[in-house]
Amino acid sequence: MREESILKAYELAKEAYAEIGVDTDAAIEKVKSVPVSINCWQGDDIAGFLFKDNALSGGIQVTGHYPGAARNVDELRADAEKAMSLIPGTKKFNLHAIYADTDEKVDLNELEPRHFESWVQWAKKLGIGLDFNPTCFSHPMADSGFTISSADKAVQDFWVEHCIRSRKIAEYFGRSLGKQCVTNYWFPDGYKDTPVDREGPRRRMMEGLDRVFAGEIDEEANLNAVESKVFGIGAESYTVGSNEFCMGYAVSRGKLVCLDAGHFHPTEVISDKISSVLLYTKELLLHVSRPVRWDSDHVVVLDDELQNIAHALVRPGLLDRTHIGLDFFDGSINRLAAWAIGTRNMQRALLIAHLEPTADLLKMELEGDYTGRLAMMEELKSYPFAAVWDYYCLKEGVPVREGWLKEVRQYEKDVLSKRS
Numbered sequence: 001m002r003e004e005s006i007l008k009a010y011e012l013a014k015e016a017y018a019e020i021g022v023d024t025d026a027a028i029e030k031v032k033s034v035p036v037s038i039n040c041w042q043g044d045d046i047a048g049f050l051f052k053d054n055a056l057s058g059g060i061q062v063t064g065h066y067p068g069a070a071r072n073v074d075e076l077r078a079d080a081e082k083a084m085s086l087i088p089g090t091k092k093f094n095l096h097a098i099y100a101d102t103d104e105k106v107d108l109n110e111l112e113p114r115h116f117e118s119w120v121q122w123a124k125k126l127g128i129g130l131d132f133n134p135t136c137f138s139h140p141m142a143d144s145g146f147t148i149s150s151a152d153k154a155v156q157d158f159w160v161e162h163c164i165r166s167r168k169i170a171e172y173f174g175r176s177l178g179k180q181c182v183t184n185y186w187f188p189d190g191y192k193d194t195p196v197d198r199e200g201p202r203r204r205m206m207e208g209l210d211r212v213f214a215g216e217i218d219e220e221a222n223l224n225a226v227e228s229k230v231f232g233i234g235a236e237s238y239t240v241g242s243n244e245f246c247m248g249y250a251v252s253r254g255k256l257v258c259l260d261a262g263h264f265h266p267t268e269v270i271s272d273k274i275s276s277v278l279l280y281t282k283e284l285l286l287h288v289s290r291p292v293r294w295d296s297d298h299v300v301v302l303d304d305e306l307q308n309i310a311h312a313l314v315r316p317g318l319l320d321r322t323h324i325g326l327d328f329f330d331g332s333i334n335r336l337a338a339w340a341i342g343t344r345n346m347q348r349a350l351l352i353a354h355l356e357p358t359a360d361l362l363k364m365e366l367e368g369d370y371t372g373r374l375a376m377m378e379e380l381k382s383y384p385f386a387a388v389w390d391y392y393c394l395k396e397g398v399p400v401r402e403g404w405l406k407e408v409r410q411y412e413k414d415v416l417s418k419r420s
């Protein structure tokens with residue numbers, strides 16, 4: 001496709017949007033500055049590097065055996081760099097504790113910032129920020145199904161220590177990169193079958209988290225979020241870190257909530273939760289994902305819910321108080337392609353949301369002109385946003401349209417296919 005035709009299409013699109021008072025150049029500039037945090041764990045099926053033999057646990061599952069998963073830190077970084085070169089805009093990289101880069105035999109409750117030094121060097125080189133997560137699963141100390149809410153003091157202490165250390169690592173990221181690091185705490189804790197005591201584990205989780213967050217926190221460097229879940233495999237009857245638990249904890253402790261798109265009942269959507277949560281918390285973390293019938297963590301596509309999430313952030317001006325993280329993992333397709341598809345879609349949804357005459361729509365709504373509101377919202381769906389997106393990619397120096405796929409295929413041929 002010729003550059004000239006992209007530019008021509010953009011000029012026409014620009015005119016069409018200008019007629020309804022939308023400035024396409026301004027929309028591009030805004031979207032470009034919104035960081036999207038890419039989850040490292042899509043690159044290697046959440047294996048990490050610390051415990052190569054540990055099976056994935058905690059009720060999350062990666063399915064598929066597409067060849068070429070990253071086997072070590074160098075491969076993961078190379079893959080991520082390649083994927084990032086296919087995605088426009090501001091990127092962050094989201095690490096889990098098990099991705100520590102060290103030759104030492106070190107357990108989760110012994111991790112230190114120095115075990116992540118090479119990640120900081122890498123992020124510096126790329127000019128990106130890092131986010132972080134304690135890994136409270138895939139470990140023998142999580143085998144009982146409980147971590148920080150365990151009634152076994154030794155188990156609880158282990159996870160409290162791991163989380164404290166994770167917080168310090170995150171602080172180190174934030175300070176050394178000059179870019180705030182958001183740490184997300186998710187615990188798989190729960191019962192497969194009906195519990196007698198629903199209160200005790202929640203009280204222990206609350207007390208455990210209070211120990212994690214005791215002492216000085218440098219919020220300029222590190223923000224902390226708690227992620228709820230409705231249920232997980234193996235914890236069908238009772239999940240300790242429910243929505244009410246996390247919302248209550250975050251509000252009462254000045255923390256962030258993390259809303260994961262797959263962590264609610266199937267007809268509940270996080271796009272309708274954002275505006276409520278942010279009335280009561282300073283900031284918000286999102287795990288943008290795509291649940292198919294359950295919390296399946298499919299690659300994010302440009303569906304109605306993704307668009308609604310973007311609208312929920314952009315229309316009321318909540319983007320500045322929201323940290324957008326991705327959380328999907330698919331081992332059945334090329335993993336770089338998964339990164340590119342999901343992240344480009346997030347960016348695309350944000351762009352579409354910025355290409356809207358929101359003030360006019362709002363005026364209609366307040367005046368009770370629901371006819372006009374529906375008419376305009378539907379017409380906007382076929383406005384030429386694709387021409388703006390193509391132009392944005394061209395301008396950013398990343399492949400236009402499916403051009404990125406050719407690069408992924410080449411990389412597969414040159415690099416991934418050589419991995420056994």
Ligand code: RNT
Pocket residue numbers: 041046060133186227229260287295327
């Ligand atoms: C699990 C949570 C959690 C994980 C990652 C790997 O259901 O969504 O966010 O996906 O921490």
Ligand code: ZN
Pocket residue numbers: 227260287327
């Ligand atoms: Zn999540």
